[in-house]
Amino acid sequence: MKDSNQLRVAIVGASGYAGAELAAILIRHPRVELCGLYVSENSVDAGKPISDLYGRLRGVVDLPLQPLPTQFDPSLFAQIDCVFLATAHSVSHDLVPKFLACECQVFDLSGAYRVNQADFYPDYYGFTHQYPELLATAVYGLAEWQQAAIQSAELIALPGCYPTASLSALKPLQQAGLLDDDCTPLIDATSGVTGAGRKAALASNFCEVSLNPYGVGTHRHQPEISAHLGRPVIFTPHLGSFARGILATIHVDLKANVSEADVMNAFQLAYADKPLVRLLPQGVWPSINAVAHTPYIDLNWSKIGQHLIIFSAEDNLLKGASSQAIQCFNLRYGFLSTQALAKESAC
Numbered sequence: 001m002k003d004s005n006q007l008r009v010a011i012v013g014a015s016g017y018a019g020a021e022l023a024a025i026l027i028r029h030p031r032v033e034l035c036g037l038y039v040s041e042n043s044v045d046a047g048k049p050i051s052d053l054y055g056r057l058r059g060v061v062d063l064p065l066q067p068l069p070t071q072f073d074p075s076l077f078a079q080i081d082c083v084f085l086a087t088a089h090s091v092s093h094d095l096v097p098k099f100l101a102c103e104c105q106v107f108d109l110s111g112a113y114r115v116n117q118a119d120f121y122p123d124y125y126g127f128t129h130q131y132p133e134l135l136a137t138a139v140y141g142l143a144e145w146q147q148a149a150i151q152s153a154e155l156i157a158l159p160g161c162y163p164t165a166s167l168s169a170l171k172p173l174q175q176a177g178l179l180d181d182d183c184t185p186l187i188d189a190t191s192g193v194t195g196a197g198r199k200a201a202l203a204s205n206f207c208e209v210s211l212n213p214y215g216v217g218t219h220r221h222q223p224e225i226s227a228h229l230g231r232p233v234i235f236t237p238h239l240g241s242f243a244r245g246i247l248a249t250i251h252v253d254l255k256a257n258v259s260e261a262d263v264m265n266a267f268q269l270a271y272a273d274k275p276l277v278r279l280l281p282q283g284v285w286p287s288i289n290a291v292a293h294t295p296y297i298d299l300n301w302s303k304i305g306q307h308l309i310i311f312s313a314e315d316n317l318l319k320g321a322s323s324q325a326i327q328c329f330n331l332r333y334g335f336l337s338t339q340a341l342a343k344e345s346a347c
């Protein structure tokens, strides 16, 4: 902390869906002073209080949205301890080194620093990564799995929303060595429309939204999941006609001798002391309604012979983006992982 016992925090991209969620949570964090909300230099929203865009924030966060000069001015951030970037991948790609040079810790919600493999970016993001040395130091902010690395990270690259839902379901099995060697997990996941961000686009137009797959075989989250799971996957995203939430249904083959108890033990081992992952009781299936507007991810599974179906649900804007970013923030600075997110627990 540069000056006081409160961390001075800025949000860039604060007018977007993920940025507004960050503002709503950070304003109630007892160890945070929310110092600046930024949008692009020529944003139509520059100068407006954020609560003009999001009525639920009126009287809660009325800070103005400030234009971030394209010509970056480090002096604006000399007193800032950390920044959340809730900006498009290419914007984050350029801003991360600038904020790191201001000695700010950076929590980047975009995909710009998630995979330490420079040749991944032209293929899946359409740009050549200019900062491979930062890619090598970025910590992937899958909070339950990276606690130790997050504690000393300067740059935390938050996972995509689908990768959080998918990896949270698959990593306990992979870590316990329960997956058949030849198994390629099949992940079918449906997201609400906020996953596409707040800007106007035909695909997220009310009259266009239906229930359909998209990005089949080409979505950038497929290699992101594979890279952080350590085996290939087949991932098919779907867009559903609801505002927020993701439900993933995942099929895997288990090794020949794996029992129901082994599966239960693997999930218990991974998550018994992780308050934001809820392992649901037998026969209770994850649902969007149970996680929307919450920081939780809900998991359950069904074993049919040596085939396992895992179900995973989260709010794409919270556990899939902003609340996970704040979980990482809490871990980074030694606060309770649930601080400002959920009822406090001893974990």
Ligand SMILES: NC(=O)C1=CN([C@@H]2O[C@H](COP(=O)(O)OP(=O)(O)OC[C@H]3O[C@@H](n4cnc5c(N)ncnc54)[C@H](OP(=O)(O)O)[C@@H]3O)[C@@H](O)[C@H]2O)C=CC1
Pocket (backbone or CB within 6 Å): 012, 013, 014, 015, 016, 017, 018, 019, 038, 039, 040, 041, 042, 043, 044, 045, 068, 085, 086, 087, 088, 089, 091, 109, 110, 111, 159, 160, 161, 194, 195, 196, 197, 198, 199, 316, 317, 320, 321
């Ligand atoms: N939505 C989701 O479910 C998830 C999103 N993410 C990632 O989080 C990031 C934000 O997503 P989301 O909130 O949906 O996006 P939005 O499109 O809703 O918001 C983007 C924000 O960035 C601002 N912005 C655009 N250009 C600049 C710039 N040059 N400098 C500063 N601010 C800028 C926009 O304001 P303006 O244009 O007015 O300047 C707006 O505030 C993205 O990288 C996304 O991929 C990750 C997980 C889930």
Ligand SMILES: CC(=O)N[C@@H](CCC(=O)OP(=O)(O)O)C(=O)O
Pocket (backbone or CB within 6 Å): 109, 110, 111, 159, 160, 161, 162, 191, 192, 193, 194, 195, 196, 197, 237, 239, 320
């Ligand atoms: C419904 C919808 O459009 N979802 C987004 C994923 C949002 C997200 O998590 O991802 P990134 O941070 O990787 O962009 C998409 O498929 O591109």
